[in-house]
Amino acid sequence: MLTSHPPGAALEDAFWIDLLDPTAEEVEAVRAAVGLTAPTREELSEIETSSRLRVTGECLSLSTPILARAETDEPELTPMGFLLNAKVLLTVRFALLRVVDSAATEAACLINPTSVSVFTTLLEVIIDRAADLLEASGAELDGLSRQTFRNADAPRRRRANPSLPQTLSQVGRLGDRLGQIRASLLGVSRLVPFVSEVGKDWIGPEYQSRLGAVRADVLSLADYLSFLDGKNQFLLDAVLGFINTEQNDLFKILTIVSVVGVPPTLVASIYGMNFAHMPELHWKLGYPYALGMIVLFTVLPMAWFKWKDWW
Template sequence: MLTIYRDEAGSVRESASLELPSEVIWIDLFDPTDEEKVFVESRTHIQVPTIEALSEIEASSRLQVNRGVIYLSTPILGRSDTPEAFLSPVGFILSPTVLVTVRFVKLSTFDQVAEQIHHDPSLATNVGVFTALLEAIVDRGADVLEGLRGELDQISRKVFRGNPSHRSHTVRSTDALRMTLSAVGAIGERVSQARDVLLGVGRIASFARDIGEGWITPEFRVRLRAVLKDVTSLNEYEAHLSGKVQFLLDAVLGYITIEQNNLFKVLTIASVVGIPPTLIAGLYGMNFKFMPELDWAWGYPFGLALILVSAIIPLIWFKWRGWF
C-alpha cells in the first residue's frame, strides 16, 4: 500500500511529471507491490530497498549515504502489545526534501504520526516526520518495557510469596513451576526484541543527525539528541529487566531442583526403610529344617513384630535427622 502525505488532492498519482511537488513530505510504503516501488523510484529518484536488504544486520548495510540521500534500516516490533510480538525490518530513506519509509507490518507508531500530520505544525517537513517517528518508536518501546516489568513483578510475587513448607502451596508444584519457567522465558525473548529495536533506533538517530548536519535544522538536531538520551536510559532499564529475567529463571530452576530432590528423598527413605523388613522376611523364608523359631508358639507374631520394628527404627532415625 502506498500513502503520500501532504498530497490530499492526489495530484502526484495523476500527474505525469517525474518531479515531486514541494508539499509532499512523506511517502509511506506498506508491503509495497512492484508497481508501487517503480512509481516511488521514478518520482523520488531513489532506490526502494527490498525486505532482504532491510534485514541485513551489519551496520554498513543499515546505515548508508548515496548521493546525499540517507538510507537507514532497523528492526521494529510488530504486535508489540501481545505475546506474539515479532521483529520486522523497517527502512527510512531521508533526503533533503522527502522521507520515504518502507515497512512490511502494520505499526501503531506510524499510524500515530500519520494522524498528527494533520494538526501538528512541527510535522511540516520530512525531517519533522522522521524525528516524530523515532520519538514514537522510543515511546512505544518504553511502554513495552513497562508492561514487561509489570508481568515480571507479578511472576515474582507468585514465586516468592507464600509459605513453601505447606504442601498446599500450589505455586511451587512442578506443573506451576514449568508454566512459570515458560512465561519468564517468553518475557526474556520480548525484552531481547525490545533491546534490538532500541539499539537500531539509537544508531539511525545518531547517524542521521551527523550526516544531515547541513540540512537538519537545530530544532530537530536537539530532538534527535533527546531521542538518543531516551534510548540510552531505556537501554539501562532493559539491562535491569534482563537481569531480573535471569534471576527469576535461576530461582524457578532452583525450585524445580528442590522439588526433584524432595522426590528423590522420598524414594530414598522408602527404599532404605524397606530394606530391613525385606531382610528379615527373607531370613525367615529360608527352608532350613532346624530353625528354633519354627517351634515357638509365638514365632509368627514375633517375626511380624520384628519386621515392623525394623521398619519403624529407620523412620525414627530419619525424623531425628530432619529428613521429613
C-alpha cells in the same frame, strides 16, 4: 500498500510516503515520482552498519529492526527502512506497525509538516512504544517474582509449586521480548547520531534538539533494559533452583522409602526360607514375633529420618 501524506496528495507533493509490503508497480511509481528506489526486505535485513546507514547523493538511506505484534505471544522483529531527504520521507516496511499508525495520527496534527518533522516524530513514537513495552515487561516480571517466591517461607511439605514449569516458560518468553527490544533500541541508537551529523546542513536546530532528546531517551531505556535483563536472569536462576530442589525432594522421598523397606524385607526373607531346622517355626509366639520385628524395623528408620528432619 502505498500511502502518501498528506492523504490524497500526489506523490510528487507528498512529504511522507509509506510503503507496506510494496508491489513492483508501487515501487516503480514512487521511483518515477520522487526519484527514490525502495529497498527490498533482504537489503533492509542486513546487519552491518555500512548497509544500515548510508548516504546516496542527498538522501539518507537508513534501516533498523522494529518490534511488531508486541502485544501477542509471538512478537517478531521486522526490518523498516527510511529514505530521507530535505523534501520527502519514504518508509518501507513489511509488517503492520502500531508506531507508524501513531506517527501518522501525530503527523496529521503538525503545522507545516516536513520530511524531517515526520521522521523525528516517528523516532519519538518508536522510543515511546519501547518504553511502554519495557514498563509492561517490568510489571510482568514483578508479578512472576511474587508468584515464584510466595511459597518460599511455607512449611517444607507445602513448598511444592505446580506452576513452576509455566513460570519458567513465561520467564523465557520475557527474555526473548527484552532481547528484541534491545535490538530495536540498538538500531535507533546508531541511527540518530548518524542523521544528526550527516544531515546537519538541512536539519534545523529544533529537530537537532529533538533528535538529541531521542538519543538521551535511548540511553536511559538501555539502562532500564539492563536492569530488567538482570532481574529476568535472577528469576530464571531462581525458578530453575526451585525446580531442582523439588526434584531433589522427590528423590529423597524415594530413597527413604527404599531404605525403610530394606530391614522388613530382610526379616520376611529370613523367615520365609524353607529350611528343615528353624526353631522359630515351632514357637507359639513365632508369628507375632516376626511381625513385631517387621514393624519395629519399619518404624525405627522412619523415626530416625523424622528426627533428623530428612522427611
